Amino acid sequence: MTVISIPADSLFGLDNLPYGVFSTPDAGPRVGVRVGDSVVDLAKMLGDAAFAQPTLNAFMAQGRPRWVEVRAQITDLVVGDVPDAAVHSVDDVTMHLPIAVADYVDFYASENHATNLGRLFRPDAEPLMPNWKHLPVGYHGRSSTVVVSGTDIVRPSGQRKAPTDAAPTFGPSLRLDIEAEMGFIVGVGSPMGSSISPDEFADHCFGAVILNDWSARDIQAWEYVPLGPNLGKSFATSISPWVVPLQALDAARVATPVQDPTPLPYLQGEQDWGLDIDLAVEWNGDVVSRPPYAGMYWSPSQMLAHTTANGAAASTGDLFGSGTISGPEKDQRGAFIELTWSGAEPVEVAGEQRTFIQDGDEIAISATAPGHAGARIGFGEVRARILPAGS
Amino acid sequence: MTVISIPADSLFGLDNLPYGVFSTPDAGPRVGVRVGDSVVDLAKMLGDAAFAQPTLNAFMAQGRPRWVEVRAQITDLVVGDVPDAAVHSVDDVTMHLPIAVADYVDFYASENHATNLGRLFRPDAEPLMPNWKHLPVGYHGRSSTVVVSGTDIVRPSGQRKAPTDAAPTFGPSLRLDIEAEMGFIVGVGSPMGSSISPDEFADHCFGAVILNDWSARDIQAWEYVPLGPNLGKSFATSISPWVVPLQALDAARVATPVQDPTPLPYLQGEQDWGLDIDLAVEWNGDVVSRPPYAGMYWSPSQMLAHTTANGAAASTGDLFGSGTISGPEKDQRGAFIELTWSGAEPVEVAGEQRTFIQDGDEIAISATAPGHAGARIGFGEVRARILPAGS
Numbered sequence: 085m086t087v088i089s090i091p092a093d094s095l096f097g098l099d100n101l102p103y104g105v106f107s108t109p110d111a112g113p114r115v116g117v118r119v120g121d122s123v124v125d126l127a128k129m130l131g132d133a134a135f136a137q138p139t140l141n142a143f144m145a146q147g148r149p150r151w152v153e154v155r156a157q158i159t160d161l162v163v164g165d166v167p168d169a170a171v172h173s174v175d176d177v178t179m180h181l182p183i184a185v186a187d188y189v190d191f192y193a194s195e196n197h198a199t200n201l202g203r204l205f206r207p208d209a210e211p212l213m214p215n216w217k218h219l220p221v222g223y224h225g226r227s228s229t230v231v232v233s234g235t236d237i238v239r240p241s242g243q244r245k246a247p248t249d250a251a252p253t254f255g256p257s258l259r260l261d262i263e264a265e266m267g268f269i270v271g272v273g274s275p276m277g278s279s280i281s282p283d284e285f286a287d288h289c290f291g292a293v294i295l296n297d298w299s300a301r302d303i304q305a306w307e308y309v310p311l312g313p314n315l316g317k318s319f320a321t322s323i324s325p326w327v328v329p330l331q332a333l334d335a336a337r338v339a340t341p342v343q344d345p346t347p348l349p350y351l352q353g354e355q356d357w358g359l360d361i362d363l364a365v366e367w368n369g370d371v372v373s374r375p376p377y378a379g380m381y382w383s384p385s386q387m388l389a390h391t392t393a394n395g396a397a398a399s400t401g402d403l404f405g406s407g408t409i410s411g412p413e414k415d416q417r418g419a420f421i422e423l424t425w426s427g428a429e430p431v432e433v434a435g436e437q438r439t440f441i442q443d444g445d446e447i448a449i450s451a452t453a454p455g456h457a458g459a460r461i462g463f464g465e466v467r468a469r470i471l472p473a474g475s
Numbered sequence: 476m477t478v479i480s481i482p483a484d485s486l487f488g489l490d491n492l493p494y495g496v497f498s499t500p501d502a503g504p505r506v507g508v509r510v511g512d513s514v515v516d517l518a519k520m521l522g523d524a525a526f527a528q529p530t531l532n533a534f535m536a537q538g539r540p541r542w543v544e545v546r547a548q549i550t551d552l553v554v555g556d557v558p559d560a561a562v563h564s565v566d567d568v569t570m571h572l573p574i575a576v577a578d579y580v581d582f583y584a585s586e587n588h589a590t591n592l593g594r595l596f597r598p599d600a601e602p603l604m605p606n607w608k609h610l611p612v613g614y615h616g617r618s619s620t621v622v623v624s625g626t627d628i629v630r631p632s633g634q635r636k637a638p639t640d641a642a643p644t645f646g647p648s649l650r651l652d653i654e655a656e657m658g659f660i661v662g663v664g665s666p667m668g669s670s671i672s673p674d675e676f677a678d679h680c681f682g683a684v685i686l687n688d689w690s691a692r693d694i695q696a697w698e699y700v701p702l703g704p705n706l707g708k709s710f711a712t713s714i715s716p717w718v719v720p721l722q723a724l725d726a727a728r729v730a731t732p733v734q735d736p737t738p739l740p741y742l743q744g745e746q747d748w749g750l751d752i753d754l755a756v757e758w759n760g761d762v763v764s765r766p767p768y769a770g771m772y773w774s775p776s777q778m779l780a781h782t783t784a785n786g787a788a789a790s791t792g793d794l795f796g797s798g799t800i801s802g803p804e805k806d807q808r809g810a811f812i813e814l815t816w817s818g819a820e821p822v823e824v825a826g827e828q829r830t831f832i833q834d835g836d837e838i839a840i841s842a843t844a845p846g847h848a849g850a851r852i853g854f855g856e857v858r859a860r861i862l863p864a865g866s
Contacts, residue, residue: 186619202701205701215634215636218634219634221702223615223703223705224616224705226615226787227577227618228787228788228789229787229788231667241784241785241786242785245606251736252739253739254740254784276619276620276622276629276711277866306606307610308702308703309701310593310597310604310699311699311703311704312614312699312701312703313703314580314612315781318785319667345642348645391706391709393633394631394632394633394694394709395631396619396706397620398619399619
């Protein structure tokens with residue numbers, strides 16, 4: 085039997101307990117919970133076959149009462165002796181994509197980001213569209229290219245046409261970018277013809293991850309009218325491996341900024357689902373931005389309510405992204421196109437002046453939030469290296 | 476043993492042999508092939524467990540050589556005696572969604588439709604965007620709300636704002652519409668980092684269905700800038716139950732219209748994948764439009780090549796829609812917003828003047844294509860009844 089030690093300053097203490105899918109050299113992907121620097125094999129510890137699965141979906145589908153029960157069981161058990169065979173060091177495991185992604189929707193919920201992008205993509209028009217403060221604008225992305233942190237990202241090729249070019253050309257993106265976001269995962273869906281109100285959020289949302297919505301700005305700028313982004317985004321979306329349960333975010337809940345005009349009733353709730361999460365964007369080892377989630381205009385509960393307001397089904401494994409998180413300050417911008425103002429204002433990265441991503445670059449986004457009693461909890465990170473086009 | 480009779484004028488003769496998923500009162504969903512007015516249980520006839528599944532995905536994933544082999548086996552076997560237990564009348568079976576939908580992408584490949592919609596949505600601008608003749612414009616839709624023909628469609632609610640309204644209101648769509656399309660199904664995908672060229676189409680595309688991309692025009696018009704359609708489309712997409720194999724469409728293959736400017740090399744192929752498919756749109760029993768697929772500017776092989784050109788993965792069960800099929804004539808328009816010019820020019824439907832869809836309406840889209848020796852093959856139909864909001 086093993087007693088799991090939790091360092092006093094750990095971001096993975098008992099108020100966090102995120103779930104992930106791990107494998108070891110001797111056994112394939114199954115569900116674990118992170119405690120300090122250990123990963124506990126939940127099928128071995130709790131004997132529920134839902135954990136002996138290569139994704140969290142079966143457990144998530146069991147519903148909120150079960151999520152609460154399992155979290156309480158883990159809290160009780162990991163402070164005592166845990167069977168040796170159920171405990172692994174985080175350094176000895178490989179992490180996998182934690183969920184089978186059903187539908188993936190990406191939003192656009194930061195007023196600073198939407199305003200900055202509006203100025204850059206449509207310099208001659210009002211930066212915010214008339215609908216922006218009435219509904220959380222979003223679009224569907226490609227589910228099959230959601231990958232876990234650590235997966236290399238190959239630079240995408242596509243059609244690019246600068247305004248001064250006579251015709252588009254096909255080739256590797258010259259303006260490869262990130263979008264630092266949070267991702268939210270639906271545990272329990274809703275059938276076609278029904279909808280989820282903002283105050284029902286906790287019955288449906290299982291937890292949150294960090295999400296990097298890789299964006300090829302040159303491909304996107306040429307293709308996106310009138311039906312929205314497609315190949316400029318569809319090549320890859322990375323998420324962090326540890327899903328922080330919604331229960332662990334109690335101390336992080338805050339009100340959203342004042343929403344004016346008042347949203348329509350279907351977007352109103354009594355519960356605060358703004359979240360005081362601090363992100364950090366690291367580019368080749370240098371932190372270049374610290375986007376604050378707390379300033380996001382639309383809450384994740386409003387995003388889920390909006391998604392289902394027309395009676396669209398929600399499913400176990402649905403993933404929705406917040407959209408780029410950008411604060412009001414320059415060093416709080418969550419995309420390099422904003423941080424460098426479309427390349428016009430390079431930033432210093434490891435001693436070099438940089439604009440967009442170069443081959444070989446490594447990007448890591450980390451995040452923490454308030455835990456209980458002044459401590460903090462961690463989301464870990466979503467990290468990837470960029471490989472040249474065609475690799 | 477049963478000898479299956481095929482009426483001389485059947486649209487489901489031996490040159491068609493579409494696959495679907497059916498159930499009977501005594502047994503659940505499994506794969507069948509349609510022959511005349513009969514459905515043949517393929518697991519019973521061929522003894523392959525891939526057919527004893529509730530979707531076509533396992534069979535589709537076996538790949539093109541197997542698709543060719545099975546088609547030849549069926550052709551041989553159904554002209555002889557077939558075990559009684561393997562044969563059902565189409566009238567005695569329930570048809571189900573034939574595939575587990577992976578990613579769903581909807582295109583916009585008809586020049587007439589894109590021009591008409593451009594005029595209606597953006598009256599003060601050039602109707603075709605500058606990118607339209609350079610790439611097949613498309614966007615990702617919601618996979619979880621793809622339903623089979625016969626499923627009732629509940630009128631969606633959402634935010635609507637007429638240009639003259641001071642603010643949006645939430646309520647049932649007042650401009651519910653159809654889009655008559657063909658849908659194409661990926662049988663064999665491609666891994667992340669690779670792409671599919673237009674001439675590799677037949678190795679990857681399993682077959683085609685009729686697709687109705689239900690559209691709430693008022694919701695769509697308010698929400699779609701700048702990230703494209705979301706709730707105006709995500710409530711439902713209907714497809715026909717019988718998947719016509721690509722092999723059955725040999726006699727329907729035609730060149731696309733001349734593409735000028737010449738597409739970039741990654742969109743060029745030696746093979747013609749334009750398709751001479753005739754559709755008919757029936758509104759409460761009256762045929763109001765006959766959209767011709769043969770005039771579509773972009774071919775499905777180009778749509779699949781474009782989707783994977785950035786290295787995005789394709790998966791078994793991916794579905795892509797052609798976009799509304801509209802011909803140059805008014806009675807060839809595949810959406811009511813075009814047919815009635817945004818409601819300004821009502822059409823006569825069963826003796827009434829009509830613009831958009833009313834509760835209780837029933838819409839059916841059927842399609843046929845050339846088969847061998849002058850005969851025709853059928854796709855069957857995609858049919859649905861509209862129920863009031865909130866039902």
